Each structure stands twice: as structure tokens, then as C-alpha cells.
Amino acid sequence: MDFYLTTVTLGLCYSALALGIYISMKIFNIPDITTDGSYTLGGAVTAMMLTHHQSPYIILPAVIVAGGIAGALTGLIHTKLKINALLAGILVMTALFSVNLTIMGRSNIPLSNLPSLFSLVQVVADPNQNTFWILLVFVILITFLIGYLLKTDFGIAMRATGNSESMIRALGVNTDRMKISGLALANALTALSGYFFVQSQDFADINMGIGIVIVGLGSVIIAESLINWLRITSVWLSLVLVLGGAIVFQLVLAVTLAIGVDPNMLKIVTAVFVLLIVSLPRLSLLRSS
Template sequence: MSFYLTALLQGLCFAGLALGIFISMKIFKIPDITTDGSYTLGGAVTAVMLTHKLPFALVLPTVFAAGAVAGAITGFLHTKLKINALLAGILVMTALYSINQLVMGRSDLPLINTPSLYTILFISGDANINTFWILALFVLTIIALIGYLLKTDFGLAMRATGDSETMIRALGVNTDTMKIIGLALANALTAVSGYLMSQLQGFADINMGIGIVIIGLGSVIIAETLISRFQITSVWLSLALVLAGAVAFQLVLAFTLDIGVDAKLLKLVTALFVLLIVSLPRLNFFSKPL
């Protein structure tokens, strides 16, 4: 596969991760580092279940539940034990490193000759195109479900918790519960990204989640820059831009490799790119006209 096709597929895989960070950081204003561990957890659970020939229909619900539990624990530590949100996420992420090793039983688990989501479903005769359509339909379904959730009364309460916790608490909403559910949902979506990526790359690795939060954060920042610039209020369009941000982030990295930049410098390029998009709203040509 070319750099760009691979980047497109990886961008679609990272959509769940980006949506998860969008929920935790942009809706609840919580910097959740659990992401690094829950992403790997999703990949580890997927790899173990597939290699043990467990029913394929059970894999995704199990991955979703595993990620949700990880996020809920972070939420519990933050809301009930009053631990700083960042520290709570770090504690759970650190614990998940050992848990993921216990789940896999080793540091990496290959999925060679193992049926995957991309082989059990058939849309196109070309394997790469088939993978693209499966991922596209999968991700669009997730966006539709999350968009619908955020438009319901429950979703509005979640959004209000992040915007004005004091006000929504005065209306009788349990904000602690909202935060726990929100972090559970965010990490469940992150685990789903691990589910998709482990099958795409053909293995799960204990270190696959290290630094992964920067990819999700970069994707969300791209979306947030556009949302702020064009004053977008639509939930659906905001989620679509988060997806676009995830794909765009990967395409930039693919372009970097395509022009001959040493792969060893990819992390440096990633950091510089995130720095650039964080700085964009502060540059003069992004300022609002008087």
C-alpha cells in the first residue's frame, strides 16, 4: 500500500480515539491520559479473543466494555476520591500497562492467518478497497451514534456538565455520574480504535499505545481550530471535523515520509505539527476582522 492509502486507513482507525479525546477534553474539559492504556487494552483484548477463536460477534462488545471500565475507574478516582484528573489518568494508564501484559501473556501477539473484520466482511474484490469501505462504514456508524447521543437529553446534560457544572448541578443532575459515564464512553471509543488498528496492522503490542494521546489530541485540535474559526455550532459537523482531523493528521505524517524525512524523526515531526496547529489560532491571519 502507498503511504497515503495506509495513512487514510490509519486515520479512520484513529477516529474512535479522536472522538474519545473530543468527549473527555472538549466536552468535559478533563485531560485524560488513560487513553494510552485503554487503546492498548482494546488491541490486547482483540488479539487474545481472535487468536483463541472466540465468537467474532463478542469481540467488539468485550473491547468496548473493557475500555469503558478503564475510563470509569479514572472517573471514579477523580470524582469520588477527589484525585486530580490528570493524575487519576496517569495512575490508571500505568496500571493498564501491567494488565495488558497479563491479558496478552506476552509483549506482543501476532494475528497472522487469523480472521479479522476486514476479511470476514466482503464489499470489494480489492483487499485495500474492501478494508477502506468497512472502516468508513464502521466509523460513520460510530459518528452517527455519538451524534445522536449528544443530541438527546442525556447528551445535553453531558455537554452542560462540561460547560457549567454548577448550573447543571443546581438542576438536579449528578455531575460526578456524568463525568464517570463520559470518561467511560471516551475510553470505550479509544479501545475501539485499538480494536480496529490491531486487526489492520496484524498484531497487538504492549507499547502500541505509548504516546498515542498526541495523535488524538492533534486530530481534535485540527477540528477545534476549524470549529472556532468558522464558529460551527452543529454537533454533527463538529464530529465530522474530528474525523477529518484524524485523517488529515495521518496524511501529513505520510507526506513527511513520502518526501524522504527519516522515519526516526517522525515523533519530532508529530510534535512540531501539533505545536503548529495549536499556534494557528494565535497567528495574525486567524484573527477575527474588526
């Protein structure tokens, strides 16, 4: 039971990441690879500040700002320098590797003996359950804030920028500003995911972000498949399904390990699983035609 509770908890850690990927890839149609760097950035800032005995409550806004700056930088390179969004993300991600290593001072920082968000707040006695409930409250709060934002005039302008950039520009909306704000928000959420992960796992590693975009993308694709299948138009329900996708994705990997698959093959399993999710709707269309 603890094994699956830990898996669901890990899924909650990745929920903010999944929401960030949803904003960049599904609202703005931008394949943002900055994710790999901003996720590690969130973990690096958290680890560095924890080792300097800073409160997790002070670290939280610092992580959000750091991730937001990384995303805004990608947005500026893309919109102002007219560089392809994918390349802009790769450039910022590459630069962030050196930034993260400089922040951390070394490649790995253990945090097992340091106070964290999950040790300062005691909801229940069991540590695993305590982490789960605290993460659940944070995820619900984040989802509510993002859902509320997307319902405001600013959020509607962001969504319209992704749907029809030329139309919303004709209405006087600065689409460059929308893209920069959207990428800043997406990477702030990604960095927040790193903040949660580092404190729940008690370590930060310079390579923790490698391939993390696949985790977020897999979560979003699971949600998108359900959204299309059920023909959901509600923003709130779409966000909830994205969160559910993050948990389901981790449960699939957990079951894979539980049935005895070599952990060294986990990345291949991840890639194949995402490929299957992407391919199934297309295979169904081919079969029906």
C-alpha cells in the first residue's frame, strides 16, 4: 500500500509540471523544452536555500520567480528575436544547466537531515501520508488559481492567442506579451514541481530534469485523450484531468516495476507508453476509415 501511496504522491509532485506543459503546449501550441532546465532550477534553488537554513515558505516565491524568469527569457528570445520556439527553449535549457550547477555548487545535494515543507507541517503522524495530504492541498490550490486565471479576461486572451493569433492581434491584444507571460507561468509551475520533488525525495541532482518533459507530456496526452473522448469543454474539468493524467502516468510506471521489469528499462517503457497514447487515436481513425 505504501508503494502505491508513494507513487500517487510522486504524481502530485509532477502535477504542477503537467499544468505547465498543458499551458505551453496545449494553450499556446509551443513545444517548450525549457522545462528540463526550469524543473532542475526549482530543485536547485530549493536545495541551496534549504542548506542555508531558509524557510520553505520563503523558498516557495523564490522558486516561482526563478522559473518565471527562465520561461520569460525563452519567450523573449522567441518573440523578440524571432527564433523558433523549440530552439529558444533548447538554448535556455542548455544555459540553465550551468546556472543550476553554479547555484548548487556540486552535482548532488542530500537534504535528509534538513527541515522541509513536509516536516514543518504535521497533518498526520505517518510521514508518507503527511506528504500526500500537504501536496494534495497545494495541488488543489494551484489548480484553483490557474483555473480562475484562465477564466479572466487575461486568461481568455492567452487562450485566444493559442487558438487564433491573427484574430486576437486584430482586436488589439499584444500577442508577444501573451506568449512571454504564458511561458513564464508554465515554467514557474515547472519549477514549483521541482520544489515539491526535492523536498519529498530529500535530494537534488543536476540531472534530475533530464527527460522530465516526457513525464509532463505523457500526463497531458492522457488528459487530452479523455477530453476529446468525453468532448469536455470546461476549463476546470480539463485541468482536473491533467492532474489525473500525472497520477495515472506514475501508476503505470509503478505497475511496470511491480511486475518485475528491469528499472534500467524504465525510460524505454516511458517512451513506449507515451507513443501508445499518442498513436491510439490515430490507429482508431485509420481502422474506422
